[in-house]
Amino acid sequence: MNFRRAGHRLPLSVSENDINCLIETDAFRHAAQLLARNLVAIYSSAPRTAGLFASQQRWFLCHAALAHHFRALDNREPGLTRRAIGNLARQYGISSRNTAYAFFDEALKYGVIRPVKGNDSGTARLVEPSLETLSLLKHWYFVHFQALDVIDDGDRAARFAMQPDSVLALIQQSVSPALLTNQSLYHPGPLYTIFTWADSGGLLMDRLIAGMDHHEYGEQSSFLTDVSAISHLAQSFGLSRAHASRKLAAAEAIGGVGWNGVRGRSCIWISRGFYVEYARAMANKLAILDEAFADVCERLMPVSENANQDVCCADSQ
Secondary structure (H helix, E strand, O other), rough: OOOOOOOOOOOOOHHHHHHHHHHHHHHHHHHHHHHHHHHHHHHHHHHHHHHHHHOHHHHHHHHHHHHHHHHHHHHHOOOOOOOHHHHHHHHHOOOOHHHHHHHHHHHOOOOOOEEEEOOOHHOOHHHHHEEHHHHHHHHHHHHHHHHHHHHHHHOOOHHHHHHHHHHHHHHHHHHHHHHHHHHHOOOOHHHHHHHHOOOHHHHHHHHHHOOHHHHHOOOOOOOEOOOOOOHHHHHHHHOOOHHHHHHHHHHOOOOEEEOOOOOOOOOOOEEHHHHHHHHHHHHHHHHHHHHHHHHHHHHOOOOHHHOEEEEEOOOOO
């Protein structure tokens, strides 16, 4: 499988063999590391908001809620409520209603979502993403499009930047259900699962991948990272040292990570299996985003309207 040049699309239903071939390419390794670094940077720029995306369950709840919000706007229907997010959690099998309600309450408390002006009726009040949340979401898409562009020398990120609001309102509605029903993301490998369902576990993985020396990638079974101190790693993501240590110990127990010297005083290595599980998840996610972006481009500017140009959005200037 190859990600194709801008203007073409990667099929959403990619085979396991396609994914395996893709993740072994130099271009994909560069893209995966770029994406990992950018995801860590996003958290650093807005830890309170980004923290809500920092576990797989919360990440799924966020995407379901955002799609519901934009779909309601398009259809001029009532938008996101506490009850709605509980129903979404059950519809997609993400969590119990009570867990979703707790997530909603936390998001409201910290301003990740806010009440819609002129609509306040207790627990049934409508809410909407805050401006900071929408800005963070646009940046999240932008860095994923950058990663896709590294793979095939495309220009998705630049095209997205032309009209981010218009693209965002459409793309979130198709990306969310695709992510929420992707079995590879719901049931990743054992190493990925250790981290991704824990608080900020995804960020721990991102940091390890970001620090991997990709120049050493070859036939070896493990790769050194630039991470050594567990306390610093934990502090970077607002975690206790004990929590980070438990996750690393669990991964170490099944051969996913280790130290090239004294534990805690030397660099952490990650196994090839660790990288492969992470890379497969990223490849599946990027395939979904690539397909959704191509569809949005066609809706904003059908090929028949401008057959000789490979652009996504008309410049409004």
